[in-house]
Amino acid sequence: MPIRSFHPPQRTLMGPGPSDVSPRVLEAMSRPTIGHLDPRFIEMMDEIKQLLQYTFQTKNELTMPVSGPGSAGMETCFVNLVQPGDTVVVCQNGVFGGRMKENVERCGATAIMVENAWGEAVDPGRLEDALKKNGAAKLVAFVHAETSTGAQSDAKALVDIAHRHDCLTIVDAVTSLGGTPLKVDDWGIDAVYSGSQKCLSCTPGLSPVSFGTRALDVIKNRKHKVQSWFMDLNLVMAYWGSGAKRAYHHTAPINALYGLHEALVILQDEGLESAWHRHQRNHEALRAGIEAMGLSFVVKPEARLPQLNSINIPAGIDDAAVRKELLTSYQLEIGAGLGAMAGKVWRIGLMGHTSNPRNVLLCLGALDDVLSRAGARINKGVAVAAASKVLS
Amino acid sequence: MPIRSFHPPQRTLMGPGPSDVSPRVLEAMSRPTIGHLDPRFIEMMDEIKQLLQYTFQTKNELTMPVSGPGSAGMETCFVNLVQPGDTVVVCQNGVFGGRMKENVERCGATAIMVENAWGEAVDPGRLEDALKKNGAAKLVAFVHAETSTGAQSDAKALVDIAHRHDCLTIVDAVTSLGGTPLKVDDWGIDAVYSGSQKCLSCTPGLSPVSFGTRALDVIKNRKHKVQSWFMDLNLVMAYWGSGAKRAYHHTAPINALYGLHEALVILQDEGLESAWHRHQRNHEALRAGIEAMGLSFVVKPEARLPQLNSINIPAGIDDAAVRKELLTSYQLEIGAGLGAMAGKVWRIGLMGHTSNPRNVLLCLGALDDVLSRAGARINKGVAVAAASKVLS
Numbered sequence: 125m126p127i128r129s130f131h132p133p134q135r136t137l138m139g140p141g142p143s144d145v146s147p148r149v150l151e152a153m154s155r156p157t158i159g160h161l162d163p164r165f166i167e168m169m170d171e172i173k174q175l176l177q178y179t180f181q182t183k184n185e186l187t188m189p190v191s192g193p194g195s196a197g198m199e200t201c202f203v204n205l206v207q208p209g210d211t212v213v214v215c216q217n218g219v220f221g222g223r224m225k226e227n228v229e230r231c232g233a234t235a236i237m238v239e240n241a242w243g244e245a246v247d248p249g250r251l252e253d254a255l256k257k258n259g260a261a262k263l264v265a266f267v268h269a270e271t272s273t274g275a276q277s278d279a280k281a282l283v284d285i286a287h288r289h290d291c292l293t294i295v296d297a298v299t300s301l302g303g304t305p306l307k308v309d310d311w312g313i314d315a316v317y318s319g320s321q322k323c324l325s326c327t328p329g330l331s332p333v334s335f336g337t338r339a340l341d342v343i344k345n346r347k348h349k350v351q352s353w354f355m356d357l358n359l360v361m362a363y364w365g366s367g368a369k370r371a372y373h374h375t376a377p378i379n380a381l382y383g384l385h386e387a388l389v390i391l392q393d394e395g396l397e398s399a400w401h402r403h404q405r406n407h408e409a410l411r412a413g414i415e416a417m418g419l420s421f422v423v424k425p426e427a428r429l430p431q432l433n434s435i436n437i438p439a440g441i442d443d444a445a446v447r448k449e450l451l452t453s454y455q456l457e458i459g460a461g462l463g464a465m466a467g468k469v470w471r472i473g474l475m476g477h478t479s480n481p482r483n484v485l486l487c488l489g490a491l492d493d494v495l496s497r498a499g500a501r502i503n504k505g506v507a508v509a510a511a512s513k514v515l516s
Numbered sequence: 517m518p519i520r521s522f523h524p525p526q527r528t529l530m531g532p533g534p535s536d537v538s539p540r541v542l543e544a545m546s547r548p549t550i551g552h553l554d555p556r557f558i559e560m561m562d563e564i565k566q567l568l569q570y571t572f573q574t575k576n577e578l579t580m581p582v583s584g585p586g587s588a589g590m591e592t593c594f595v596n597l598v599q600p601g602d603t604v605v606v607c608q609n610g611v612f613g614g615r616m617k618e619n620v621e622r623c624g625a626t627a628i629m630v631e632n633a634w635g636e637a638v639d640p641g642r643l644e645d646a647l648k649k650n651g652a653a654k655l656v657a658f659v660h661a662e663t664s665t666g667a668q669s670d671a672k673a674l675v676d677i678a679h680r681h682d683c684l685t686i687v688d689a690v691t692s693l694g695g696t697p698l699k700v701d702d703w704g705i706d707a708v709y710s711g712s713q714k715c716l717s718c719t720p721g722l723s724p725v726s727f728g729t730r731a732l733d734v735i736k737n738r739k740h741k742v743q744s745w746f747m748d749l750n751l752v753m754a755y756w757g758s759g760a761k762r763a764y765h766h767t768a769p770i771n772a773l774y775g776l777h778e779a780l781v782i783l784q785d786e787g788l789e790s791a792w793h794r795h796q797r798n799h800e801a802l803r804a805g806i807e808a809m810g811l812s813f814v815v816k817p818e819a820r821l822p823q824l825n826s827i828n829i830p831a832g833i834d835d836a837a838v839r840k841e842l843l844t845s846y847q848l849e850i851g852a853g854l855g856a857m858a859g860k861v862w863r864i865g866l867m868g869h870t871s872n873p874r875n876v877l878l879c880l881g882a883l884d885d886v887l888s889r890a891g892a893r894i895n896k897g898v899a900v901a902a903a904s905k906v907l908s
Contacts, residue, residue: 126784127567129540130560130777132550142770145549148521153771154546157537157719158524159849171519191721192584192746195766199746226745321767327549329583329721329769351743353618354584354591372854374587375713377721378534379545380772385522392518457551462764 135451136478138487139459140271140432141299142321142328143475145383149326152386153379160376168385169364169376175388179301179324179396180316180334182308186357187334188364189384191377194298194319197331199227200355201294201315204335204343205263208232212263213254213291215246215282218270219463220296228265231351236261242270242464243434245427246277248285255289264291269300271322272462274434274471275423276304280311287312292339298322301332302391303403303431303475314339320380323403323431325476326387329380387476403430406479409514410472413488416510417495417502422469431479433472434465438500443467446494454490481515527843528870530879531851532663532824533691534713534720535867537775541718544778545771552768560777561756561768567780571693571716571788572708572726574700578749579726580756581776583769586690586711589723591619592747593686593707596727596735597655600624604655605646605683607638607674610662611855612688620657623743628653634662634856635826637819638669640677647681656683661692663714664854666826666863667815668696672703679704684731690714693724694783695795695823695867706731712772715795715823717868718779721772779868795822798871801906802864805880808902809887809894814861823871825864826857830892835859838886846882873907 137144158165169188176187190197202224206212210233214224217240228235238254240246246266255261264286268279279295286293292314300306303323308316314336321328335343335357343350343357350356354374362371391399407430414421414435422434437443443460447470450456459471472487488507496504529536550557561580568579582589594616598604602625606616609632620627630646632638638658647653656678660671671687678685684706692698695715700708706728713720727735727749735742735749742748746766754763783791799822806813806827814826829835835852839862842848851863864879880899888896 127563127781129544129781130547130563130774132547132560132774133556134548135550135554137549137551139551141767142549142551145771150546150548150771152521154542155522155524156526156542157529157534157713158527159529159531159534160720162527162843162849164525168522168524171522175519192588193766193769195746196584196588199744203744223745230741230743230745319767321549327769327771328552328767329772349622351622352591352595353615353622354587374585375533375711375720377585377719377769377772379537379542379719379775380721380769382522382524383771389519389521451554457554 133455135455135457136483136486137457138473138478138483139457140471140473141319141475143325143473143478145325145327146390146477148390149383149386153327153383155382157378160378161370161372165378166370172381172385172388175392176332179388179391180308181306181310182334184308184334184336186340186361190331190333191374192331193329194317194331197317197333198223198296200333201317202227202231203350203352203355204357205292205294205315205339206231206233207346207348210263211236211258211261212265213238213251213258213261215251215266216240217244217246217273217275218242218267219272220267220270224265243273243275243422245275246282248278248281251282252285255285255291261289261291263294265294267296268306269297269304269429271299271432272465273422274429274432275427276429279313283312292342299429299432302399304429305400308334320384323476324387324391326384327380329377330384403474403479406474406481406484407433409481409484409511410474410487412514413507413511417492417507419502431473431475433474434469435472437468437470438502441498441500446498449494450490453494456487456490484511525847527847527849528875528878529849530865530870530875531849532863532865533711533867535717535865535870537717537719538782538869540782541775541778545719545775547774549770552770553762553764557770558762564773564777564780567784568724570784571780572700573698573702574726576700576726576728578732578753581773582723582725583766584723585721586709586723587615589709589725590615590688592725592749593709594619594623595742595744595747596749597684597686597707597731598623598625599738599740602655603628603650603653604657605630605643605650605653607643607658608632609636609638609665609667610634610659611664612659612662616657635665635667635814637667638674640670640673643674644677647677647683653681653683655686657686659688660698661689661696661821663691663824664857665814666821666824667819668821671705675704684734691821691824694791696821697792700726712776715868716779716783718776719772721769722776795866795871798866798873798876799825801873801876801903802866802879804906805899805903809884809899811894823865823867825866826861827864828861830894833887833890833892838890841886842882845886848879848882876903
């Protein structure tokens with residue numbers, strides 16, 4: 125029996141990413157493939173670089189998308205900046221800090237962990253203490269917006285502390301880029317990575333990164349070769365660098381880059397600050413509805429990400445059954461908890477193209493229905509009105 | 517001045533990849549994005565696995581696309597199978613054997629190089645000699661179809677020699693998969709990687725890989741953790757493995773996988789042997805035209821790949837100027853030489869969707885015109901007729 129063409133259902137993606145992709149981006153991805161060394165393609169690469177510089181709020185020359193998902197972007201930062209024998213302080217307040225630790229150790233370096241409760245911001249005081257105790261640390265790594273919990277840390281404060289202790293910084297901005305303020309140059313971030321499928325609302329598979337001059341110095345003056353050939357920026361730069369002449373390193377994912385270009389043009393046209401404002405407003409509407417329903421947030425208001433809302437699952441409610449019903453009845457995807465939070469929380473994303481008033485109402489209405497049918501003790505029939513009030 | 521949407525020109529891609537992408541594949545990529553853990557998406561992943569098993573001619577359970585380009589697939593093979601201190605015999609007859617050496621060394625292992633002239637097949641006798649001298653070798657790696665030269669090696673013979681010396685094998689099938697016979701199980705290949713943008717005619721960015729049971733044993737029983745977290749198959753298997761339950765590792769490139777699925781369905785519907793036959797026939801037509809024109813091939817007939825035709829640039833002809841003129845006048849891309857062959861050869865791809873009679877005639881007609889105008893001493897006006905004769 126031959127396999128036939130695949131026709132996906134039309135979902136609304138309100139999980140932790142991928143977010144809904146604009147039809148403009150999908151259409152861009154279906155444009156004719158051209159060569160990765162075609163002069164027109166090189167022009168487009170230069171535009172992507174400019175658009176990413178705007179999005180990251182940086183003038184860093186080394187700003188480009190890695191040809192792989194966010195975890196490849198993370199690894200690109202670590203394998204290029206960390207050398208065997210180094211000490212790296214990693215602040216953990218969720219799943220992705222743990223992944224950073226794995227990266228550090230696989231580079232032959234030592235990770236000093238600064239542990240924070242999941243769902244809370246990273247405590248700057250704890251970072252300071254750790255750096256005082258570990259004078260040999262060369263790098264500090266932390267997650268700006270923890271996708272596993274929905275908590276936001278004060279990136280500027282953490283970078284300042286790291287710099288006072290002569291450490292470079294690697295910042296995970298997978299979920300923050302495009303959704304909440306991130307100012308790479310103003311905050312002095314040395315290396316940052318993100319993902320295409322969160323607030324940029326492109327399809328998954330690309331990871332924008334940016335490196336400042338101090339990071340670049342480390343990369344250019346390494347004693348050990350970067351352990352990954354594919355991710356070695358000394359080689360990748362020959363392709364993504366300046367000038368008309370580009371050396372082949374690997375074959376770029378042409379059509380995925382068409383999509384990223386279009387997603388970044390959409391963001392440029394909206395304006396970064398307008399996008400941040402839109403994410404905030406839709407979050408406030410969702411929050412009004414969630415709280416009116418009697419549900420609670422995992423993260424305290426001051427550390428709450430507008431684009432990723434972690435909600436405590438009401439007592440007695442079957443996590444998987446509710447998510448399945450939302451998918452079946454309403455073609456609506458919300459996210460499960462990750463790691464220690466599995467089965468305890470839902471993650472409702474309002475990222476990028478997904479973040480609009482229509483989806484806020486859809487999600488609240490669908491939760492109201494499905495939770496009621498599941499026997500949850502919620503205030504039925506009030507969530508949508510509470511959200512509408514914020515939106516109007 | 518804001519940046520505008522990018523509209524690529526419509527090229528005909530007759531370089532070493534990317535090849536032309538079928539409109540069916542482009543359309544599939546523009547379908548709505550769904551979640552990477554969506555039950556419908558998991559079904560599609562299983563179908564991709566089955567389709568890849570067919571395409572690789574293998575029953576290997578661990579058969580999947582790596583979420584990155586061919587060089588990420590290459591590195592996935594090396595970092596999972598090679599451990600620090602290992603000795604690996606690498607057969608080199610072009611650029612990509614050199615990239616294998618880089619991979620081996622970055623894994624902390626020693627590469628024993630078996631050098632062959634560029635443009636020739638790997639000599640089985642030299643491999644045998646190297647293995648006799650290096651009893652400690654654990655692995656043999658070679659390129660089945662050298663994209664940099666257009667030469668094909670006898671993969672079965674090389675694998676047999678490696679196995680007689682108790683070595684596992686890593687085979688680069690980036691350019692062979694789908695274009696020329698490759699039989700992973702019959703030939704006993706232990707680990708193989710390919711690319712999406714060659715004879716599969718999907719857009720670049722994915723690397724199909726397959727691992728046999730002996731390779732899997734090595735991966736599962738490593739003493740050292742795989743140095744790459746992103747490429748660690750012990751982790752990736754939890755997502756691409758069997759059963760309905762899949763653990764999140766990284767976010768899969770959803771829409772790129774829609775495209776790969778469609779490209780593999782097209783290949784399944786045509787039939788693998790028919791596709792091999794088509795590549796051979798169009799190559800013979802191109803060859804007739806090229807030789808009628810008075811141009812010569814780099815590779816001897818017995819080692820010549822039908823899907824990648826390396827042609828010696830006629831004396832006194834400016835490589836870059838001719839390629840630019842082909843692109844400008846005919847929207848036709850052919851490939852430059854790589855590495856030691858830069859400026860000396862052109863690489864004409866007849867891969868996947870590109871491999872059709874129309875493109876054979878277009879390429880010969882365009883070369884005839886542009887080379888004549890450039891003052892090359894060719895037999896003008898005879899190439900197209902010579903090719904047509906083979907095709908009719």
